[in-house]
Amino acid sequence: VVSPLTGRRAVVTGASSGIGAATARLLAAQGARVALVARRLDRLDTVRKEIENAGGSAVAVPLDVTAGQIDGAAVAHELGGVDLLVNAAGILTPGLAADGRIDEWERQVEVNLTGLLRVTRAFLPFLTEAASAGGPADLVNISSVAASRAEFGAGVYAATKAAVSHLSRNLRLELAPGGVRVTDVQPGMVVTDLLSGSELGTAWAEDMKTRIDPLAAEDVAEVVVFAVGRPPHVGLPEVVVMPVKQT
Ligand code: NDP
Numbered sequence: 352v353v354s355p356l357t358g359r360r361a362v363v364t365g366a367s368s369g370i371g372a373a374t375a376r377l378l379a380a381q382g383a384r385v386a387l388v389a390r391r392l393d394r395l396d397t398v399r400k401e402i403e404n405a406g407g408s409a410v411a412v413p414l415d416v417t418a419g420q421i422d423g424a425a426v427a428h429e430l431g432g433v434d435l436l437v438n439a440a441g442i443l444t445p446g447l448a449a450d451g452r453i454d455e456w457e458r459q460v461e462v463n464l465t466g467l468l469r470v471t472r473a474f475l476p477f478l479t480e481a482a483s484a485g486g487p488a489d490l491v492n493i494s495s496v497a498a499s500r501a502e503f504g505a506g507v508y509a510a511t512k513a514a515v516s517h518l519s520r521n522l523r524l525e526l527a528p529g530g531v532r533v534t535d536v537q538p539g540m541v542v543t544d545l546l547s548g549s550e551l552g553t554a555w556a557e558d559m560k561t562r563i564d565p566l567a568a569e570d571v572a573e574v575v576v577f578a579v580g581r582p583p584h585v586g587l588p589e590v591v592v593m594p595v596k597q598t
Contacts, residue, residue, distance in 0.1 A: 355580040357382035359487070360430040364416060364440035364470055367394035369543030370493055371439035373568035374575050378435070379407030381576060386426050386433075388412045388470070389440060416440050416466030423473035434481035435579055436474045438467045439493040441511075445551040448506025456507045463511035467492060468518070475531075482530035487583040490526065491534045491575055492519045496593060498537055504555065512537075516589070523588055532586050534578045539593030540565040563596035 361378050365371030367389035375385045379402040387395045387409055395411035402409040410429050414421065427433045441463045444455040471490065482488035497509035498516035519535035526533055542565050546552035559565060571592060578587045 354381040355487075356576065359383040359435050359579070360427075360432050360481075361435040361437065362386045362388060362412075362426060362430075362433055362470075362474055363437040364388040364467075365493070366398060366439070367391045369439075369545060370538070370541060370568045370571045371437065372398050373572035374437055374439060375409065376402060376405075376407075377569070377572040377576050378437075379409055380405060381580075382407075383435065384408040384410075384430050386410050386412050386430055388414050388416070390415050416470050417461045421469055421473035423477060427474070427477045432481060433474050433477035434486055435489045435491070436471065436478060437491045437493070437575060438470055440466060440470075441493065441545070442548075443505055443508045443545050443552065445504050445546070445549055445555060446507070447504065448510070451507060459507050459511050463508070464514045464518070467515060471522070475526075478531045479526075479529050487579070488531045489534065489579045490522065490531055491536060491579065492516075493571070493575075494519065494535050494537045496537050496539045496591060504551070520588070523586075530583065532579075532583065534575075534587050535589045536571065536574055536578070537589065537591045538566060538571045538574075539591075539597045541568055541571055542566070543568055559597075563594045565594050565597070566592065 361383045363375040366375045366387035379385045392413040399409045399411045478488040494515040495512040498512040502509045516535050523533040546556040574592045
């Protein structure tokens with residue numbers, strides 16, 4: 352059986368760890384050529400080598416999604432086009448929305464929302480080109496269940512994710528006529544480095560691990576790969592994936 356991902360040309364942000372790295376690995380294992388985007392080149396190189404050792408194809412693209420010009424054309428040139436973009440880069444700084452540091456609010460908005468928009472704009476012409484050439488073309492945004500639920504201690508993060516999910520709905524409207532499929536994936540709790548940067552986050556993650564059996568990054572990667580592997584006329588505009596015990 353030939354994988355529907357064979358020959359796809361994918362850009363994955365947040366590919367240096369967690370959900371982005373797992374998605375990049377799985378896409379490559381299914382035959383896609385993958386550009387790995389994040390800031391930490393050493394981590395990107397580790398993922399790239401894992402992919403290559405498994406017989407796949409990947410390039411590392413060290414990039415801060417919030418800074419500088421994003422050269423979509425250079426990446427597209429390396430991959431031979433781009434027909435799949437997975438926006439997984441994101442940060443969470445725990446804290447009360449009503450009592451936080453302004454620079455932390457701004458940074459979450461900058462990475463999770465504005466960064467996602469900047470990357471999307473850089474690669475959209477290539478997705479549109481792929482769709483108009485008759486092939487599949489996918490934009491996948493990794494949002495969160497926090498997009499539609501209140502999350503104590505992560506209010507600003509949740510607001511950025513609500514913005515991402517609503518942006519996805521609007522992008523779907525804009526891109527549907529051109530044949531670019533938009534999928535907004537909303538994961539519940541996943542074991543990654545997302546909460547590892549602070550004492551509060553670490554304590555929070557530990558607490559959740561004792562109460563629920565969280566997802567692995569690979570569980571979310573499988574959902575992404577399923578969605579983009581459907582025939583091009585089949586859309587999954589919003590997909591929620593959660594640990595069974597998370598309520
Ligand atoms: P990780 O912390 O493991 O991964 C986050 C990724 O984002 C890293 O690869 C990091 O790379 C990258 N990143 C952060 N800031 C930037 C930046 N300025 N420019 C480029 N890349 C950046 O966490 P997850 O895998 O959990 O997070 C991936 C996505 O999944 C996020 O959008 C998150 O909100 C979402 N999510 C996670 C859930 C969870 O429970 N873990 C639940 C629901 C959604 P680097 O530091 O090298 O730049």
